[in-house]
Amino acid sequence: MILVVGHKNPDSDSICSALVATELLKARGLEAKAVRQGDINRETQFILEQAQVEQPEFCNSVAGQDVWLVDYTDLAQGPDDLEQANILGIVDHHRLGDVTTVNPLEAWIWPVGCTSTILFNLFKMENHEITKPMATLMISAILSDTVGFASPTCTDKDKAAVAELAVLAGIDDLDAFIKALLIAKTDIEGLSAAQLVEKDLKAYPFNDRQLVVGQIELATLEQVDSMIDALEADLQRRCDEEGLAMAALMLTDITTSTTRLLFKGEWSAKLDAHSEAGVLMMENTLSRKKQGWPWLQGVLA
Numbered sequence: 001m002i003l004v005v006g007h008k009n010p011d012s013d014s015i016c017s018a019l020v021a022t023e024l025l026k027a028r029g030l031e032a033k034a035v036r037q038g039d040i041n042r043e044t045q046f047i048l049e050q051a052q053v054e055q056p057e058f059c060n061s062v063a064g065q066d067v068w069l070v071d072y073t074d075l076a077q078g079p080d081d082l083e084q085a086n087i088l089g090i091v092d093h094h095r096l097g098d099v100t101t102v103n104p105l106e107a108w109i110w111p112v113g114c115t116s117t118i119l120f121n122l123f124k125m126e127n128h129e130i131t132k133p134m135a136t137l138m139i140s141a142i143l144s145d146t147v148g149f150a151s152p153t154c155t156d157k158d159k160a161a162v163a164e165l166a167v168l169a170g171i172d173d174l175d176a177f178i179k180a181l182l183i184a185k186t187d188i189e190g191l192s193a194a195q196l197v198e199k200d201l202k203a204y205p206f207n208d209r210q211l212v213v214g215q216i217e218l219a220t221l222e223q224v225d226s227m228i229d230a231l232e233a234d235l236q237r238r239c240d241e242e243g244l245a246m247a248a249l250m251l252t253d254i255t256t257s258t259t260r261l262l263f264k265g266e267w268s269a270k271l272d273a274h275s276e277a278g279v280l281m282m283e284n285t286l287s288r289k290k291q292g293w294p295w296l297q298g299v300l301a
């Protein structure tokens with residue numbers, strides 16, 4: 001049995017691609033099961049309802065098991081005992097992380113906007129049927145990761161995949177589908193500061209220290225106006241409790257590609273020069289991977 005596992009704090013790609021990669025392995029005649037390392041978010045819930053697919057079961061221990069990783073290659077983003085697992089496969093679209101393997105593995109790492117774009121191409125290369133639920137999962141993951149094609153991470157391969165998947169998923173009005181998806185993506189009603197920081201938080205080892213960078217995608221920055229103090233307090237708490245060099249949170253207005261960065265920790269002073277009256281705005285910044293994190297690395301180096 002191969003466990004297919006996405007990253008911690010799963011986003012829609014991490015869940016959808018785990019389900020789709022599991023179907024790919026089954027189509028090859030293998031036994032496989034998708035698992036998740038955390039609770040699904042509201043957007044993913046919406047997608048699973050559209051696709052009429054059950055969420056993967058929770059699993060955060062993979063020692064001694066055969067695994068495929070989807071949407072990451074960093075040990076910090078995997079189950080804590082990932083180093084004791086037998087990694088047989090990787091499908092990802094991020095920079096190469098620090099996982100290593102004992103045995104040869106199958107790795108598909110493409111510089112595209114979404115893991116599901118790679119999986120779609122694998123299904124086609126191997127001539128496996130793409131069912132409507134699988135098409136719905138893949139098109140949703142691609143539109144989520146590329147923020148409806150607006151992200152600089154979006155490539156022609158992502159757009160081509162969406163065009164074909166829309167037909168297979170039976171989506172006639174793509175604009176309406178994107179809108180419904182983005183509404184679910186930016187729904188933060190009733191979430192606490194800690195839940196918001198945790199929602200899409202990623203750990204990055206840097207210069208022998210650990211830092212975390214979260215991101216909340218919003219329809220307008222006003223959605224979090226009343227929560228700035230509480231969010232900053234939660235970032236400080238994480239630094240204190242986990243010995244982080246920095247905890248940062250990107251508040252991203254996905255309609256204008258404008259990001260406000262909140263940050264706490266020992267390295268905060270390095271960012272002060274880029275703030276005005278304590279507010280750090282990043283214009284034209286939608287993607288943590290392509291814009292937010294590279295900029296931060298440059299400033300912190």
Ligand SMILES: [Mn+2]
Nearest residue numbers: 013071115145
């Ligand atoms: Mn992804």
